[in-house]
Amino acid sequence: MSASTEALKEHIEELKLIDHHVHGVVRDNPSVEHFSNMITESDRTPKTLDEALNTQVGFAVRRWCAPLLGLEKHASAHDYFTRRIELGNEKVNHILLNAAKIDHFLLETGFKGDEIHAIEGMRNLTGAKFDEVLRLETLAQSHAETSGTSAENFASTFATYLSEKAKTAIGLKTIAAYRIGLDFDPKRPEGKVLQKALDIWFASIDAGNDSRITDPVIIRHIIWAGIDTQLPIQFHIGYGDPDLNLHKCDPLLMTELIRITEKLNVPILLLHNYPYQRNAGYLAQMFRNVYLDVGLAVNYSGARSPAIIAESLELAPFSKILFSSDAWGLPELTYLGTRLFRNGLFEVLSEWVEKGEWSLDDAKHVCDSIAFKNARTAYSIK
Ligand SMILES: [Zn+2]
Numbered sequence: 001m002s003a004s005t006e007a008l009k010e011h012i013e014e015l016k017l018i019d020h021h022v023h024g025v026v027r028d029n030p031s032v033e034h035f036s037n038m039i040t041e042s043d044r045t046p047k048t049l050d051e052a053l054n055t056q057v058g059f060a061v062r063r064w065c066a067p068l069l070g071l072e073k074h075a076s077a078h079d080y081f082t083r084r085i086e087l088g089n090e091k092v093n094h095i096l097l098n099a100a101k102i103d104h105f106l107l108e109t110g111f112k113g114d115e116i117h118a119i120e121g122m123r124n125l126t127g128a129k130f131d132e133v134l135r136l137e138t139l140a141q142s143h144a145e146t147s148g149t150s151a152e153n154f155a156s157t158f159a160t161y162l163s164e165k166a167k168t169a170i171g172l173k174t175i176a177a178y179r180i181g182l183d184f185d186p187k188r189p190e191g192k193v194l195q196k197a198l199d200i201w202f203a204s205i206d207a208g209n210d211s212r213i214t215d216p217v218i219i220r221h222i223i224w225a226g227i228d229t230q231l232p233i234q235f236h237i238g239y240g241d242p243d244l245n246l247h248k249c250d251p252l253l254m255t256e257l258i259r260i261t262e263k264l265n266v267p268i269l270l271l272h273n274y275p276y277q278r279n280a281g282y283l284a285q286m287f288r289n290v291y292l293d294v295g296l297a298v299n300y301s302g303a304r305s306p307a308i309i310a311e312s313l314e315l316a317p318f319s320k321i322l323f324s325s326d327a328w329g330l331p332e333l334t335y336l337g338t339r340l341f342r343n344g345l346f347e348v349l350s351e352w353v354e355k356g357e358w359s360l361d362d363a364k365h366v367c368d369s370i371a372f373k374n375a376r377t378a379y380s381i382k
Helices: 003-014 032-038 056-069 077-087 089-099 119-126 136-146 154-166 191-206 216-229 251-263 277-286 297-312 331-354 360-378
Strands: 017-022 102-108 129-135 171-174 233-237 268-272 290-292
Touching (some): 017 268, 017 360, 129 136, 136 216, 154 191, 154 216, 171 216, 191 216, 251 277, 268 277
Parallel strands (some): 171 233, 233 268
C-alpha cells in the first residue's frame, strides 16, 4: 500500500458518521426465525438460518461481525447465531453499535416502534447524539385514530399537530413509494376531492378497520402537510420489501414534485435508491434541493457494494451524497452499514488516488462530505 493509500485508509476508518436514516435495534434476544426475518429485506421468513445467511448480507455478517463476537471470520451461520445468543442481546447490541462509530443518529421511529429501542435506549447503548425523523404516514394514522379529530377537521388538526411535532424533529419521512408508488399527481389535493377521500377513510376507521392510509389523495395531502413545515423530507426510493412495486419506485417519477419543492426550498432526501442510484444522482445534479444515499443497498449487496457506491459517485455533486445504514432491528445491520460503507469508499477512492485522477486531499474532502458534512447542510445541523 502506498503512503497516500495508507493515509486515506486511516482517514476513512476514523470518520465520525452522521447516519441520516436509521432505526433502533431490538431489545431482546431474537428467536432464530425473527433473526432470519430481520436479516433479509423480504418479509417472507427464510425456512432455515442457513438459507437466511446464504446471501451477500449473510456472508458479510459472518465475515465482519463474527470476529467482533470473538469468532473466526467466516464462522458458520450456526456458530454465529449460537454465539450471539450466548452473549445476550444487550452485549451484542453494545459491541456492534459501538464498533459502528456513528457519532449522530437521525433515528426514524415510525416503523414497529414497540419492538425496538427508541431514542433513549439507543442513546444509552451508544452515548451518541440523536435526533428524530418522523414518518408522516404513521403520524397521520395515529392522529386520525387517537386525537378525536373528524373527517371534516382532519386537514386543520393534522397541520397543527404536525407543526407542533416538527418543532423537535429534524426531518420527516414518507413511504409513498410503498403505498401508492412515486408516479402520483404532485399537486396539493384540495376541496371536494380531498374531503371525499377523508370521509371514506374516517368511515372505514369508524367501522373498525385498520387506519392504514392507501388512498393517493390522502398520501399527497400529508406529504403537502410535511412540505408546509419546511423540514427536510426523506422519500423511500427503490428497493424495499414486497409491499412495493419496484417499477413505480424510480425517483425520476417524482421529477415534477422535486421542481415544485425546489422553489419552496424544501430539501428532498432520496433514500436507498437501488437500482436507481444513477437516476437519483442525475436528479441531485439537476436540482438544488435533492440529496441521495445508497444505504440499505450497501448492506444487501455486501461484497458487491463498492460498485454501487461508485455509481453513486458518478453524476451526483459530492455535496449531495449522504451516509445512511437504514438498519432496523439487528445491530449487525447498523455495523455492516458502516463497515461496508468504509470498505467500499476506500476501494473506490483509493483506486482514483492511485491512478492520479484524484488528489489525496480531494478524496479526504469527499469522504468528510459524505460522512457528515452534507447531512449538516441538508438538515441544518449546527
Ligand atoms: Zn428505513
